[in-house]
Amino acid sequence: MAAMTESELYDPARFPAFAVTVDLVVLTVRDSRLSALLIRRGEEPYAGRTALPGGFVRPAESLGQAARRELAEETGLADLPVHLEQLATYGTVDRDPRMRVVSVAYLALAPDLPAPTAGGDAADAHWVAVADVLPELFPAAQNRAEGHPPFAFDHARILADGVERARAKLEYTPLAAAFCPPEFTVGELRRVYEAVWGVTLDPRNFHRKVTGTPGYVRPAGGTTTRQGGRPAQLFTRGDVTLLNPPMLRPA
Amino acid sequence: MAAMTESELYDPARFPAFAVTVDLVVLTVRDSRLSALLIRRGEEPYAGRTALPGGFVRPAESLGQAARRELAEETGLADLPVHLEQLATYGTVDRDPRMRVVSVAYLALAPDLPAPTAGGDAADAHWVAVADVLPELFPAAQNRAEGHPPFAFDHARILADGVERARAKLEYTPLAAAFCPPEFTVGELRRVYEAVWGVTLDPRNFHRKVTGTPGYVRPAGGTTTRQGGRPAQLFTRGDVTLLNPPMLRPA
């Protein structure tokens, strides 16, 4: 039995080839709303449907390299300080009607970009508020229950998985700062949590929590009045990778 | 540009095929030690090296189905009540010298099995204490620093990633019970945490924590004296999927 399994392993004819793609869940916070970078498909299958940016992995690049390349192509900006991590891999038999495709999804968290869709391939990419396309992820908001356009492939699930991953990571890592510019205020950081989690947080307790968690943020020296009201101190990202104690989502 | 990308997408000749495999990180707790199911490779490449069980994904099965099939083949026991979840996907260009292989790793958590390696393909599979092959994951133990056999491919990293996933999941999910038989004692559950995290926990505080977390465990009615000492109450798994409050690893 074991020998037969080994012979099967090494016989490429018995194990047909797969196409491998990367799909990107690129999230940002715009106007206090969690938003995703989405495209509209121009060709079959699923022509006209909303989809995640992505593409085939090339023979000479690793999965992570493919994800970074696609990200640079779709956002039109290379070498961005965006956080990129693998999300999950999707390999249902008939998720693509043309051939057997295994898709490795990546999650990217970006600050609100100055030129969101400037580049070439990014011509048809645009930011969409997640609450408008997946309202079930924001039960607190009054869901207008509008019929939003269906997604291509299993991209609705991938996007939902990416949002859930981001929500979980905000709890115990300092990744919320990845949604902010290099210098940010406590209020801006709080609005990130509120947008991603779909909740409202007490500004006073949040301020105490952030400034009291060692290594989360470091004073940058200046102040700003970007948001109106009393000027707020500017901070930069700290150096910890794990928040202790963690930020807890309200039950 | 966008049109050219689309034409690339649909031209199978320009995007060569990948082989797709699943690799399994199967963990259990035996004799109070975290152990993994490992095999010894019989053929090149990496003949003689230690490796994770796994194999090629078949054309008609999904990734999860392939993982369950391999698990059944390797453990020799089908329909086991083991927890199985996707871990991560590894796709470095030259991780396999024969061809371009993308491997989707799965994490399985099992109670100590009565017949660990009974089945056919499982002839050369055996349980190995993780601390013996990856001592750097257990800095608290006095590392005997023995040269352990090197792993095939990138399986050392995959195993390490699986252990780290398991460690994290014990904190905020009731998955520790997946290492226990259907009925277990608080002490047995504590030894799971101690084995996986590589720490010692205060039995009194642990008992208070577990019995005080709503939905984690439910009294089964009987008692047992499996471990010697005063008889302990038996419990079964509760119905929550998220522990609140979570079990916290000692800093």
Place this chain on the structure above:
DNA sequence: ATCATATATCGTCCTACTGACGATAAATAG
């Protein structure tokens, strides 16, 4: 039988963290 030992379980004390919320500071809008 008695004692040593091992495990299980309950309780106490103290500190840290958190949620609810009052109060003050400093900008802008009218």
Place this chain on the structure above:
DNA sequence: CTATTTATCGTCAGTAGGACGATATATGAT
């Protein structure tokens, strides 16, 4: 000049968690 907005500091009570004492009930040794 006043209302409004955002930022920041404090207070207070309830909860959770680490350290650890005390007791209960089994097995194994003498």
